[in-house]
Amino acid sequence: MVATYGHLLVPSRPVDYVIPYTSIAELYDMRDSQEPVMDDPDDDAHVKAKINELIAFFEDSLNRKKIEKALQVPWRESAPLLLNDSIQFTIVNAVDNAQYGEIFDPVETELLLSSLKLNVPLLSDQFEFQDKLIDAEVPVQVYDIEDFEFAVEEGITPVDMEL
Template identity: 55%
Template sequence: MSRQFVTEAVMMAIYGQLLVPAEPVEYLVPYTTVLELYELKDSSEPLMNHPEDERHVKEKIAELISYFEEPLNQKKLRRCLNMPWSKSPSILVGERARITVVNGVDNAAYGELFDPIETELLLASQRENAPILTDQLELIQRIIEGGVPVQVYDIDDFEYAMEEEPFRSH
């Protein structure tokens, strides 16, 4: 059985180690974060601190977009768009890594504490009983301070998160 994490599509481009885990893993990715890849690819706002890293990440984002646009993967993505909170069939992105896109639609549940994408991550985490994997320390802090009932890991703790027993809120 594979380990599940809720995360943003851009994390796959920035953190290549997510695509080559030691054990099978499934990333539950809100569809809005897939759409966000297009904005990030064309944005002049830097994602990384160093120009070489920025160039590399933009290339990886373009590769991920191309991968999602392949006919079979595009067909899988479209299947989840018919109903709120439906999931796409898994898209393999490595020998032991796969992405399942989630069509999250309720993004007002946490109001002003979290932006719409963050809210989708939180709700997907709650619905699927899967921890969130992020590199945004301020998001982790707001989750903890807000008492949001989800498990969250910093992406630097990915290996540790893979070893942890899954959190069950029920």
């Protein structure tokens, strides 16, 4: 989503994007696929360029070492990967389990388990995924991509969730 939605790269406040490692691996699939990421050819070229930039960022030797260290132990988090003054990434060696495997695909399961385990909200642009989270009564905070600035600036506290 960071490659697709440019406003995620210019948040009004500092943001730590917590990402399961498998989501980074998907960047390679997106880059190498013949299928377009976006419908418009100009948008598609721009997003694929951003994907290449993100891949280069994650392959940087210092960042790669931080990621490799996190991948040695299940659920280990990497040291922060600093993109700029406002954005850092934390990579999680998420481990899929059968808890939600019947309802969600493996990537969705890793996202929601990471959110639960690390007590961080989810950001999604997929209405079907959001609906499945609600229907399955998964106790995570999820923000639609359109509510990104609200999530960054105000958000909903755990106390608000209980109310």
